[in-house]
Amino acid sequence: MLRIQEAVSAAQTFELMKKMLGHLVPEAELMVKSEIAFEINRLKKEKKAVILGHNYMEPALYHSIPDHVGDSLGLSRISASTDAERIVFCGVRFMAETAKILNPGKMVLLPARVAGCSLASSITAEDVRRIKKAYPGVPVVTYINTYADVKAETDVCCTSSNAVSIVNQLESDTVICLPDEFLARNVARETGKRVLFPGDMIRNGEPSMVVWNGKCEVHEKFTVGDITAARAQFPDTVVVAHPECPPEVVEASDYSGSTTAMVDFVKHSDAKRFLLLTECSMSDNIAAENPGKEMLGMCSIRCPHMNEITLEDTLECLREDKYQIEIDEDIRVKAKKSLDRMLEMSA
Ligand code: SF4
CATH class of the missing domain: 3.40.50.10800 (NadA-like)
Structure with missing residues (x-):
């Protein structure tokens, strides 16, 4: 079946979107969105761009413009291997940053000025340095939902799909796992580790996980x-x-x-x-x-940050090459090591 992204006219884009989303989205809405989607797909080819879409994008966007959809791990892998000149990330800022860390020579664009994340903003690089000082030699595993300067202080990144495997592969009974407390607690249960908070003593010989109190607001x-x-x-x-x-x-x-x-x-x-x-x-x-x-x-619980990304803003982003992601080179090089290690350990 022809993909919506391959439609040759706005009318065909509308027909394909109606077929896929007609039972979820009103037709009047699809009329408007199909025109924007067609223009994005046309411009994307002209500007040699690839569009990556996270699984949390709204249905009309998710099904009409991304070349690839997926979770943070899958999209990181694609970011690392694309030969497109521009990467447009329909997701939140830390995801676009990850693409830039892996592709310093390419233009990486985020369709919203902010698109933050409660987990990413729950911890700073200085917090990580303090924890490392308190637990010298203990490996630091950091969730990919963090900003570049936090990744730069990290031994290895993880995602929700590979966190258990990465913790199990580390040759250390005690691991620091940041910043999502609930993800870390779930991983600690699966890997047989006792949960500690910064400041707690490690008991001799007891497998432990030092966690942070960050939360996803959704x-x-x-x-x-x-x-x-x-x-x-x-x-x-x-x-x-x-x-x-x-x-x-x-x-x-x-x-x-x-x-x-x-x-x-x-x-x-x-x-x-x-x-x-x-x-x-x-x-x-x-x-x-x-x-x-x-x-x-449970649609009363939404992520306001993911919802900042719209088809309208993605069109403007492609037209005007905004908002471009920039990362300090020293931080980028250090952050890349933690992402490369994650990709190696998840091969
Ligand atoms: S759903 Fe949660 S973890 Fe994902 S971007 Fe929103 S706040 Fe961050």
């Missing part, structure tokens, strides 16, 4: 009560939670994994109804690709 809001209520209303619901959710929520769920793992899980499951505990756009994106499956999204 995933921290999900509760076990949400799961109980959904199961009471729809007993056949399969609950799928992102590892940034509180540990008790992950434990009460039927499956937990990165956004790409969640997409694959729903695709291959025989179940017909799912509750997705993650950014609500992803429920719509999965529903569009799996018409026979019902997604229960």
